[in-house]
Amino acid sequence: MTSFIFRRLIRYLCIWILLVLTGLWIISEIPGTHQDLSEENTGLDPGNSVKSNLPVFYFGLLPDPPVSSAEGPVFWHLLPQFRWHGLANQFHRFLTARSISLTDQRPVADKITEALSWTMALQLPVVCIIFSAAWYLALWSVSWKRRSSASWVNGILTALHSVPVFWLASLLLAFFANPDQWALFPGLYLGDRSLGGFSAWFHQPAYFVLPVLSLVLPSLSMLYLLSLQGFEESMKSRFWVRAMASGISHSAGIRSQIVPLALIPTLGWLSSAIPFLIGGSLVVETIFSIPGMGRLMYQSVHARDWPVAYSIFLLSAAFTLAGMLLSDVLQWLMDPRVREV
Amino acid sequence: MIKEIRAILFLLVALAVLSSCNREAGGEGEMLRIRVTEEPDCLHPVVSQSSLATQIEQLIMPPLFEYHPDKLELSPLLVQSLSDPIQVNDSTIAYDYQMIKGVVWEDGKPVTAADIVYTIKAALNPLLKNATWRGYFKNIVDVYPDPANPAKFRIAVKRDYMLSREMSGNYCIYPEHIYDPAGAMRVYSIPDLIHRDSASWGKQAWDSLGSYAARYQSENYCRKLITGCGPYRLLSWDAGNRIVLQKKKDWWGDGLEKDYPLLTSYPSTIEYLVIPEEASAVLALKNKQVDLVTGLSAGQFEALKSNSDLAFSTPAVMQYYYLEVNHRNPVMKRKEVRKAIARLLDMDKFIATQLNGLARRIVGPVPPGKAYYHDGLKPVQFDPAEAASLLKAAGWIDSNADGTLDCMIDGKRFELVIQLSVSGKETGKNLAILLAEEAARIGMKMELISKETAVFMKDLNEFNFELATMAARQSPSLWDPFQAWHSSQARPGGFNKSGYASPLVDSLIAAIRTAPSEDLRTQAYRAFQQHLYDEQVQIYLFSPLEKIVYRSDLELNPTTRRPGYTEGMIRFKTK
Numbered sequence: 001m002t003s004f005i006f007r008r009l010i011r012y013l014c015i016w017i018l019l020v021l022t023g024l025w026i027i028s029e030i031p032g033t034h035q036d037l038s039e040e041n042t043g044l045d046p047g048n049s050v051k052s053n054l055p056v057f058y059f060g061l062l063p064d065p066p067v068s069s070a071e072g073p074v075f076w077h078l079l080p081q082f083r084w085h086g087l088a089n090q091f092h093r094f095l096t097a098r099s100i101s102l103t104d105q106r107p108v109a110d111k112i113t114e115a116l117s118w119t120m121a122l123q124l125p126v127v128c129i130i131f132s133a134a135w136y137l138a139l140w141s142v143s144w145k146r147r148s149s150a151s152w153v154n155g156i157l158t159a160l161h162s163v164p165v166f167w168l169a170s171l172l173l174a175f176f177a178n179p180d181q182w183a184l185f186p187g188l189y190l191g192d193r194s195l196g197g198f199s200a201w202f203h204q205p206a207y208f209v210l211p212v213l214s215l216v217l218p219s220l221s222m223l224y225l226l227s228l229q230g231f232e233e234s235m236k237s238r239f240w241v242r243a244m245a246s247g248i249s250h251s252a253g254i255r256s257q258i259v260p261l262a263l264i265p266t267l268g269w270l271s272s273a274i275p276f277l278i279g280g281s282l283v284v285e286t287i288f289s290i291p292g293m294g295r296l297m298y299q300s301v302h303a304r305d306w307p308v309a310y311s312i313f314l315l316s317a318a319f320t321l322a323g324m325l326l327s328d329v330l331q332w333l334m335d336p337r338v339r340e341v
Numbered sequence: 342m343i344k345e346i347r348a349i350l351f352l353l354v355a356l357a358v359l360s361s362c363n364r365e366a367g368g369e370g371e372m373l374r375i376r377v378t379e380e381p382d383c384l385h386p387v388v389s390q391s392s393l394a395t396q397i398e399q400l401i402m403p404p405l406f407e408y409h410p411d412k413l414e415l416s417p418l419l420v421q422s423l424s425d426p427i428q429v430n431d432s433t434i435a436y437d438y439q440m441i442k443g444v445v446w447e448d449g450k451p452v453t454a455a456d457i458v459y460t461i462k463a464a465l466n467p468l469l470k471n472a473t474w475r476g477y478f479k480n481i482v483d484v485y486p487d488p489a490n491p492a493k494f495r496i497a498v499k500r501d502y503m504l505s506r507e508m509s510g511n512y513c514i515y516p517e518h519i520y521d522p523a524g525a526m527r528v529y530s531i532p533d534l535i536h537r538d539s540a541s542w543g544k545q546a547w548d549s550l551g552s553y554a555a556r557y558q559s560e561n562y563c564r565k566l567i568t569g570c571g572p573y574r575l576l577s578w579d580a581g582n583r584i585v586l587q588k589k590k591d592w593w594g595d596g597l598e599k600d601y602p603l604l605t606s607y608p609s610t611i612e613y614l615v616i617p618e619e620a621s622a623v624l625a626l627k628n629k630q631v632d633l634v635t636g637l638s639a640g641q642f643e644a645l646k647s648n649s650d651l652a653f654s655t656p657a658v659m660q661y662y663y664l665e666v667n668h669r670n671p672v673m674k675r676k677e678v679r680k681a682i683a684r685l686l687d688m689d690k691f692i693a694t695q696l697n698g699l700a701r702r703i704v705g706p707v708p709p710g711k712a713y714y715h716d717g718l719k720p721v722q723f724d725p726a727e728a729a730s731l732l733k734a735a736g737w738i739d740s741n742a743d744g745t746l747d748c749m750i751d752g753k754r755f756e757l758v759i760q761l762s763v764s765g766k767e768t769g770k771n772l773a774i775l776l777a778e779e780a781a782r783i784g785m786k787m788e789l790i791s792k793e794t795a796v797f798m799k800d801l802n803e804f805n806f807e808l809a810t811m812a813a814r815q816s817p818s819l820w821d822p823f824q825a826w827h828s829s830q831a832r833p834g835g836f837n838k839s840g841y842a843s844p845l846v847d848s849l850i851a852a853i854r855t856a857p858s859e860d861l862r863t864q865a866y867r868a869f870q871q872h873l874y875d876e877q878v879q880i881y882l883f884s885p886l887e888k889i890v891y892r893s894d895l896e897l898n899p900t901t902r903r904p905g906y907t908e909g910m911i912r913f914k915t916k
Binding site for chain 1: 380382559560580616617618624688798
């Protein structure tokens with residue numbers, strides 16, 4: 001077990017470092033700076049830990065470009081050359097320096113923490129609702145009595161899946177938060193947002209209904225189908241026939257025999273949901289004026305506020321990989337076939 | 342399943358009922374709630390760059406005098422009266438001011454000449470992120486406090502600077518004892534800060550200025566320590582969401598509105614709510630969660646007009662759209678090409694169809710309300726036939742029969758192909774499409790290049806464009822064309838983006854800046870506008886009207902000063 005986790009950890013750490021370097025390279029290639037937008041050239045280093053002239057990482061492997069053809073055969077210049085850059089590199093500065101946002105001089109950590117609390121407050125219930133609703137619907141559908149109703153559920157969920165989130169969110173807002181139609185839910189949060197997203201649930205829970213629905217409805221279908229497929233395949237297996245032959249009830253059979261096996265493919269979905277927990281949804285956050293991570297990332301990229309954008313990128317990458325690691329460990333624990341491999 | 346669906350519906354209905362109980366009744370008290378699309382970067386007058394920041398700062402830390410929103414003339418705010426210039430010597434004039442009796446900071450301490458001196462010194466710190474501001478402040482010569490009366494002072498300004506009066510006090514003033522309690526800037530003098538270069542400061546002084554600048558630009562001074570002598574104080578700043586200003590109790594300016602109308606401050610609380618999405622802003626307005634909304638699209642503005650609870654205003658604000666021409670490009674340098682482009686734009690139709698008529702044509706960069714506006718110039722009319730004949734007369738013909746006109750320029754054949762850069766804005770894009778369609782009909786090919794804002798600005802700053810759709814802002818003060826038009830600014834890194842350099846323009850700019858009388862200045866301004874018009878150096882399009890929607894129980898006083906309203910002067914009819 002320990003060796004399995006350790007090997008995976010090393011693998012994901014390498015991937016993360018590669019992503020870090022790719023991110024730095026992409027930022028260095030994107031045209032335009034915050035200064036271009038502000039039309040103020042100070043000549044001062046704003047303590048920006050990214051997009052500087054420093055080397056990217058602790059060491060470099062890229063070969064020197066050929067200076068002239070007289071230096072020898074060209075292929076020498078294609079071979080990697082190891083060089084040590086020491087601590088004066090962009091990655092180290094990013095890890096150690098207290099980054100300040102270029103747009104408003106606030107610490108990057110504060111901005112991200114605030115935005116993260118809003119994104120989590122929105123996305124955690126969304127993930128829980130999707131998971132439980134999809135499972136419930138799939139369980140309900142596999143019962144032999146409800147074959148015809150199940151096809152209806154499937155049809156509705158597929159139709160909802162095909163609706164763009166932007167459209168659905170706008171429609172929900174226009175119909176259910178509009179005094180010209182039915183102003184059932186508030187379209188704007190009136191409380192103090194600096195207290196964070198979770199406190200907003202206590203102050204004005206109805207505010208979250210429409211954003212949560214906008215995210216849940218289009219996403220239900222995929223997990224529902226995944227779970228349903230898991231159930232149906234398990235029900236074709238011999239152990240299910242044997243379990244039924246042993247005389248246990250249909251529901252007890254599903255609980256004890258089918259559910260553990262059908263849970264395995266959905267673990268992959270759970271790991272893919274983690275980036276959404278961190279990254280947020282730009283569309284829904286913009287439409288419902290939620291100051292979450294999606295909106296912050298979008299605004300930061302547009303303003304070329306790299307200290308913020310890069311931090312969000314790294315955080316999302318880290319959590320995605322952590323989600324994958326978690327999924328691997330859970331699969332290892334739950335599926336003996338993985339252990340054998 | 343039916344049971345579960347019932348339970349979910351019950352839960353949703355319960356939440357809806359709960360939310361309707363919770364919902365704030367709109368406009369309780371004299372609270373004014375204004376929608377803004379983004380929050381200001383900072384609320385420090387020297388460091389901040391957004392126009393919303395300036396708008397809010399003036400309510401918290403007003404200047405000595407400001408332009409009156411109706412008359413567009415300077416009117417006193419903190420000083421007893423405006424001063425006539427006093428000739429000191431050939432190069433310097435001075436203004437004498439005395440603070441209104443009882444002007445105090447938020448903590449009750451009096452506003453003195455020392456605070457004015459400090460404000461100027463702080464802005465002149467060479468390591469502060471405010472190159473533009475510092476450039477203006479360098480026209481100040483010195484400030485001389487009256488030793489007998491701390492509320493009296495004389496401020497000397499360069500005589501030949503056209504904005505000398507504005508430089509004597511049309512900027513936000515802030516308290517020295519709060520912003521610089523240790524007196525770090527006291528050791529420097531104003532002339533030193535203006536004239537000394539980085540090499541002459543010495544390491545210790547330079548480091549001290551640097552550390553002061555860093556502290557001054559920090560989050561603490563930008564977002565927390567915001568204080569002044571204005572009618573409002575910053576109650577809270579909920580980042581990314583809202584800024585709340587609260588009227589000070591027993592404010593020194595209460596009761597003085599008759600003599601000093603700019604001290605008027607009706608609302609007891611002003612809330613700026615950040616709502617970027619237009620649809621959300623409209624819903625918030627309908628739900629009475631916001632009282633005043635600006636920045637709507639023309640279509641949405643028209644759609645709201647059926648709502649009887651709302652009122653509408655469309656003041657002409659000081660902003661205009663134009664086509665920036667890069668004169669470094671051999672094709673765009675040709676006068677006939679620019680004149681032809683100006684005749685290819687059916688602006689009247691564009692304003693009627695795309696902007697629902699909510700804009701007016703312009704002939705140059707001077708807003709029509711100004712005294713020095715050249716009213717003899719008429720907007721160029723849409724005339725593709727004349728555009729084609731202008732090009733033909735100048736030698737543009739389709740010699741290689743490829744469908745595009747061409748011409749020999751300096752011994753080299755150039756096709757009439759122009760890259761038209763547009764940023765992400767919808768108006769600019771629609772304008773570019775319209776122009777490209779018309780241009781194609783007379784053999785001029787426009788290649789539309791849509792760029793993301795930062796890339797657009799970068800290319801503009803590096804002069805990497807041929808023709809670009811642009812918007813510019815104007816101010817109520819005299820217009821100084823130096824930065825945008827002087828040949829010395831056409832160098833890389835300069836502000837003359839068009840690269841247009843002409844001795845005539847340089848001499849007219851000098852005449853405008855140093856004219857000894859207003860008549861002569863007006864003459865120079867008009868000659869300058871005439872030249873821009875004749876040469877079509879830039880192609881001026883239209884000035885949009887601001888679209889303000891507000892609750893009908895508000896009494897708004899629309900103004901041409903951006904953003905089109907003055908918060909302090911907005912009244913509640915029923916209250």
